[in-house]
Amino acid sequence: MYLHGTSSINEDNHLTIGGLDTVQLAQKYGTPLYIYDVELIRQRARSFKKAFEEQGIKAQVAYASKAFSCLAQVQLVAEEGLSLDVVSGGELYTALAAGFPAERIHFHGNNKSYDELQYALKSGIGCFVVDNFHELRMLNELCDKMNTQTSILLRITPGIEAHTHEYILTGQEDSKFGFDLQNGQAEKAVIEALDSDAITLLGVHFHIGSQIFETAGFILAIQKLYDYLAKWNNELSFFPKVLNLGGGFGIRYTEADEPLEPKEYIEAMIGEVTRLSASNSVSVPEIWIEPGRSLVGDAGTTIYSVGSQKDIPSVRHYVAVDGGMSDNIRPALYQAQYEAALANRAREKGTKKVSIAGKCCESGDMLIWDILLPEAQTGDYLAVFCTGAYGYSMSNNYNRIPRPAVVFAENGEEQLVVKRETYEDLLRLDLPLKNGVLAGN
Numbered sequence: 001m002y003l004h005g006t007s008s009i010n011e012d013n014h015l016t017i018g019g020l021d022t023v024q025l026a027q028k029y030g031t032p033l034y035i036y037d038v039e040l041i042r043q044r045a046r047s048f049k050k051a052f053e054e055q056g057i058k059a060q061v062a063y064a065s066k067a068f069s070c071l072a073q074v075q076l077v078a079e080e081g082l083s084l085d086v087v088s089g090g091e092l093y094t095a096l097a098a099g100f101p102a103e104r105i106h107f108h109g110n111n112k113s114y115d116e117l118q119y120a121l122k123s124g125i126g127c128f129v130v131d132n133f134h135e136l137r138m139l140n141e142l143c144d145k146m147n148t149q150t151s152i153l154l155r156i157t158p159g160i161e162a163h164t165h166e167y168i169l170t171g172q173e174d175s176k177f178g179f180d181l182q183n184g185q186a187e188k189a190v191i192e193a194l195d196s197d198a199i200t201l202l203g204v205h206f207h208i209g210s211q212i213f214e215t216a217g218f219i220l221a222i223q224k225l226y227d228y229l230a231k232w233n234n235e236l237s238f239f240p241k242v243l244n245l246g247g248g249f250g251i252r253y254t255e256a257d258e259p260l261e262p263k264e265y266i267e268a269m270i271g272e273v274t275r276l277s278a279s280n281s282v283s284v285p286e287i288w289i290e291p292g293r294s295l296v297g298d299a300g301t302t303i304y305s306v307g308s309q310k311d312i313p314s315v316r317h318y319v320a321v322d323g324g325m326s327d328n329i330r331p332a333l334y335q336a337q338y339e340a341a342l343a344n345r346a347r348e349k350g351t352k353k354v355s356i357a358g359k360c361c362e363s364g365d366m367l368i369w370d371i372l373l374p375e376a377q378t379g380d381y382l383a384v385f386c387t388g389a390y391g392y393s394m395s396n397n398y399n400r401i402p403r404p405a406v407v408f409a410e411n412g413e414e415q416l417v418v419k420r421e422t423y424e425d426l427l428r429l430d431l432p433l434k435n436g437v438l439a440g441n
C-alpha cells in the first residue's frame with residue numbers, strides 16, 4: 001500500500017491519517033467518509049510558494065477551489081497565504097462567507113452571468129480572468145453603470161495539447177475556453193481591453209489541462225505566448241505585468257503515475273519565462289499559478305463500508321461499497337484509476353483480484369476494476385486513496401443518495417468540516433404537488 005502524506009498503519013492494523021485511526025473516524029461519522037490530511041495540504045501549499053520565493057519571483061499561488069470547496073478548506077487556504085480561484089457565484093459566495101480576502105480572489109469561467117459579474121464587482125475581487133468578448137463587453141458596461149473599475153487577465157488558448165484525458169484538456173485550439181492566439185482573437189481582446197477606461201489589463205492567463213506530468217507542455221505554451229507578447233510589446237506597447245500559467249500539476253493516483261515535485265514544475269516555468277523575458281529585453285512579469293488537484297488530491301481518502309459481493313466464476317468478483325459515482329464520479333467520467341486497501345486490515349496482503357462496485361443503479365458505477373485485496377468481508381472498511389480533488393466537489397445526489405461528511409485530520413485532532421446530508425436535506429428544496437393542479441381541477 002502506498003502511504004500518502006502523514007498516513008500510517010497503527011498497532012491495530014488500521015490505516016491512520018493525520019495521526020487518527022480512520023476506522024474509528026468511520027465508526028464515529030459513518031461511511032462513506034472523506035478524510036483530509038491537513039498537514040499534506042499545508043505542505044503542498046508551502047512548497048509551491050517556496051519554489052517562487054527561492055527564485056526571487058513575485059508570485060501568487062491561487063488555489064483552484066473547484067477541486068474542493070467548503071468554508072474550512074477556504075479558511076485553510078487563507079491561513080496558508082494563498083490566493084483563490086473561483087469559477088462561479090457559488091464558489092465566490094463560499095469564499096466570502098469564509099472571510100477570504102476579496103482582493104486575493106480571481107474569478108474564472110467561460111460563461112459568467114451578468115449577476116455573477118455584478119456580485120463579484122460589488123465584492124471588490126482582485127481580478128476577473130476574462131474568457132471571451134461577451135464577458136469583456138459586459139464587464140465594461142457594468143463598470144460604467146456601477147461607476148467602478150476593475151482589473152483583468154485575458155484567458156488565451158495557446159493551441160497546445162497536454163498529454164492527459166481528452167475531457168480535461170483545455171489549452172488546445174478547439175476548446176470552449178479563452179481567446180485564440182493564432183487566429184488573432186487574443187490580440188483583438190488585448191486592444192479592446194487596453195481601450196477601456198474602466199478596465200486595467202494586468203496580463204494574460206492560460207491553462208493547458210489537468211493531471212500533467214511533464215514540463216514540456218508548459219514550456220511550449222510559454223514560448224507560443226511570448227511570440228505574441230513580443231509583438232504586442234512592439235505594436236501595442238503592452239507587456240503583461242502578470243502571467244498566469246494555470247494549474248494542472250499531476251498527482252500520483254496509482255503506481256503508473258509519476259508526477260514531478262511542485263518545485264520542478266515551477267522552476268521549469270520560471271526558467272523559461274526568465275529566459276524569454278531576457279531575450280525580449282522586458283522585465284520578468286509576476287507569475288501566478290492556480291493548482292487545484294495537486295494541493296488537495298492525494299490529501300483526501302474516502303472510507304467506505306463493504307456490503308454485498310457477487311462472484312461470477314471465471315469472470316469477475318464484485319465487492320460493493322456504500323457509495324460510488326455519487327461521491328466519486330471520476331472513474332465513470334474519465335476512466336480515472338484509483339488504489340485502495342482495507343482500512344481495518346491495512347497490513348494484510350492482497351490475495352484476491354476483485355472489482356469495486358458502487359451502489360448506484362448504473363452498470364458504469366464502478367470505482368475500481370481489477371484490484372488485489374485481502375478477502376473482503378461485509379463490514380470491512382475500504383479506503384480509496386487520492387479522492388481529495390474533484391471528489392466531494394463533483395458529488396451528487398444520484399439515486400437520492402445523501403452526500404458524505406468531510407473530516408479534517410491533523411496532528412491527532414479531527415474536525416468535522418462538512419456534515420453528512422440527511423434524507424431531510426434531500427427534500428429541502430422540494431415543494432409538494434398542489435392538489436388537483438395536474439388533474440386540471
Ligand SMILES: Cc1ncc(COP(=O)(O)O)c(C=O)c1O
Binds near residue numbers: 211246
Ligand atoms: C482555469 C483553470 N485553472 C486551474 C484549474 C485547476 O486544475 P488542477 O486541479 O488540475 O490543478 C483548472 C482545472 O483544470 C482550470 O480550468
Ligand SMILES: N[C@@H](CCCC[NH3+])C(=O)O
Binds near residue numbers: 170390
Ligand atoms: N474535474 C476534472 C478536472 C477538470 C478541472 C477543471 N478544469 C477531474 O476530476 O479531473
